[in-house]
Amino acid sequence: MGVAVRHFLQFKDLSLDELTHVLTRTRWIKDRFRRYERYWPLTDRTLVMIFEKQSTRTRLSFEAGMQQLGGNAVFLSTRDSQLGRGEPVEDAAQVISRMSDIVMIRTFEQDVVERFAGVSRVPVINGLTNEYHPCQILADLYTFIEQRGDIRGRTVAWIGDSNNVCNTWLQAAEVFEFNVHVSTPPGYEVEPERAGLYGTDHYEEFRDPMDAARGADLVTTDVWTSMGFEAENEARKRDFEDWQVDADMMRVANKGALFMHCLPAHRGEEVAADVIDGPHSVVWDEAENRLHAQKALMEFLLLGKVEA
Ligand code: CP
Ligand code: NVA
Numbered sequence: 001m002g003v004a005v006r007h008f009l010q011f012k013d014l015s016l017d018e019l020t021h022v023l024t025r026t027r028w029i030k031d032r033f034r035r036y037e038r039y040w041p042l043t044d045r046t047l048v049m050i051f052e053k054q055s056t057r058t059r060l061s062f063e064a065g066m067q068q069l070g071g072n073a074v075f076l077s078t079r080d081s082q083l084g085r086g087e088p089v090e091d092a093a094q095v096i097s098r099m100s101d102i103v104m105i106r107t108f109e110q111d112v113v114e115r116f117a118g119v120s121r122v123p124v125i126n127g128l129t130n131e132y133h134p135c136q137i138l139a140d141l142y143t144f145i146e147q148r149g150d151i152r153g154r155t156v157a158w159i160g161d162s163n164n165v166c167n168t169w170l171q172a173a174e175v176f177e178f179n180v181h182v183s184t185p186p187g188y189e190v191e192p193e194r195a196g197l198y199g200t201d202h203y204e205e206f207r208d209p210m211d212a213a214r215g216a217d218l219v220t221t222d223v224w225t226s227m228g229f230e231a232e233n234e235a236r237k238r239d240f241e242d243w244q245v246d247a248d249m250m251r252v253a254n255k256g257a258l259f260m261h262c263l264p265a266h267r268g269e270e271v272a273a274d275v276i277d278g279p280h281s282v283v284w285d286e287a288e289n290r291l292h293a294q295k296a297l298m299e300f301l302l303l304g305k306v307e308a
Contacts, residue, residue, distance in 0.1 A: 006301050007117045007124045009110070010196055011134040011171040014300075019138070019175060021305055025296035026142045026289070028308050033068065033292065040070025041299060041306065045101040047073040049127070050083065052107040053227045057263060058127045058135065061290040062104050069295055074100070089115045097121040102302060108228050123301035125294075130164060130228055131194060136262045137168040138297060139289040141176065143282055144218055146289070147258060157181045157216035157253065159209045160243045160270050161188055161236075165222045165262050167195035173202035180204075183212035185239045209242070213249040219280070220260040221245045221270045237269070246272040250280050260286050 007013060014022070032039050047066040049059060059075065066073040076096075078084035083092055089112055096103060097120040105113050106127035117124040126134050144151050155178065158166050162184050170190065173180045180203040182190055192200055206212040213219050224240040225233045250259065259271075259280040267273040276283060299306055 005121065005123055007120075008134055008297060008301065009113050009117055009124065009126045010132045011137055011168050012175055012196065013134075016175050018300065018305075019141075022138065022293070022296045022300050023142050023145060025299060025306065025308075026138075026293045027146070029295050029299070030289070030292035039068075041303060042066065042101075043070035045069075045071040045302060046099070047071060047298070048076060048096050048100040048103045049073055050076045050081075050096075050103065050105045050107070051127075052078045052083070052105075052112075053128065055106055055127070057287055057290050058104075058106060061294055062127065065291050065295040066298065068291075069298065071101070090119050092116070093119045102298060125297065125301070128164060128227075130226070132168050132171075132196070133164045133262065134168055134171075135290065135294055135297065136165055137172045139293040140169075140220070140260055140262070140286055141172060142293050143260065143286045143289050144258065146285070147282060148217065148256075151176055151178050153178060154217040155179045155181060155215060155254075157183070157209075157213045157219045158221070159183050159212060159219065159245050159249070160221045160240060161224060161226065162190040162195075163222060163226045166190065169220070170195050170197055170203055174198055178202070181206055181212040181216060183207070183209040183243065185243060187239065209245075210249060210252055213245075214252045216253045216257055218258045218260060219245055219250060219253050222262055223264070223266060224270055240270070244268075244270060244272060245275050247274055247278070250275055250278075253280075258282050263287055 063073040093116040102123045104125040104127045108130050110129045110131040113126050183206040224236045261283050
């Protein structure tokens with residue numbers, strides 16, 4: 001029996017110890033990159049990236065990241081592969097995983113990445129599904145720790161839709177033992193089972209977003225309408241209008257609170273321009289850290305615990 005292939009399909013697929021290792025490696029990899037020092041541990045390895053939804057950051061950070069580690073990246077989309085013509089996911093997984101060393105998938109239902117991973121010979125990474133966005137929260141946690149230190153016991157305020165990014169924050173809270181204050185409009189509340197939570201101990205729901213933001217060390221939000229939910233756009237614009245992160249909300253957060261957004265953002269909808277472009281905001285560091293965190297993740301999934 002060989003060593004079991006590891007995947008990153010949802011945040012809690014890695015243990016606290018493994019995630020802490022990946023975050024430590026993120027720092028090391030980022031520092032080397034900043035000093036223009038070559039680090040090619042994945043020479044001759046191939047990453048296949050499958051996109052069934054659009055992307056700027058995820059594609060760029062995985063493609064550039066793999067090249068910077070000495071490997072290659074191949075881009076496949078539904079539009080120009082047989083995946084868009086109904087080839088069974090399991091058949092595609094058999095073939096793709098025999099021709100590559102690691103796979104990243106952005107798709108709709110979580111079930112697709114689970115089925116792919118179920119027959120894949122190589123590690124599979126979730127690059128966003130309707131349910132989860134684990135790579136985003138890896139980068140977000142790294143960004144928080146880089147700016148403010150340990151996140152254990154701290155408070156994160158999530159304002160807006162209980163979507164894939166929110167669900168992943170909630171999983172991360174269980175693993176890293178911090179608290180999430182969630183405020184969603186009625187009808188958009190957290191579904192603990194869909195979020196893949198063990199319990200409800202690490203989050204609290206607030207009707208008023210100001211109450212959620214009060215005393216938070218990090219205030220974060222995301223688009224009101226995620227990819228795949230465009231038909232609900234007009235209704236959501238009405239339902240979410242009081243869930244904009246604005247300067248008043250940042251004022252009731254802790255002094256020195258950070259603002260994060262996974263991007264792309266809609267100024268004037270989920271976030272006011274003076275917040276995302278203001279002094280609390282770390283959104284550009286957050287986006288950059290996708291690159292470094294995912295390089296550390298790929299290193300871990302392919303090579304195990306590399307020590308500096
Ligand atoms: N945050 C994020 O995943 O961005 P993209 O949709 O551009 O990849
Ligand atoms: N929740 C958003 C995140 C985009 C990166 C979406 O799924 O569209």
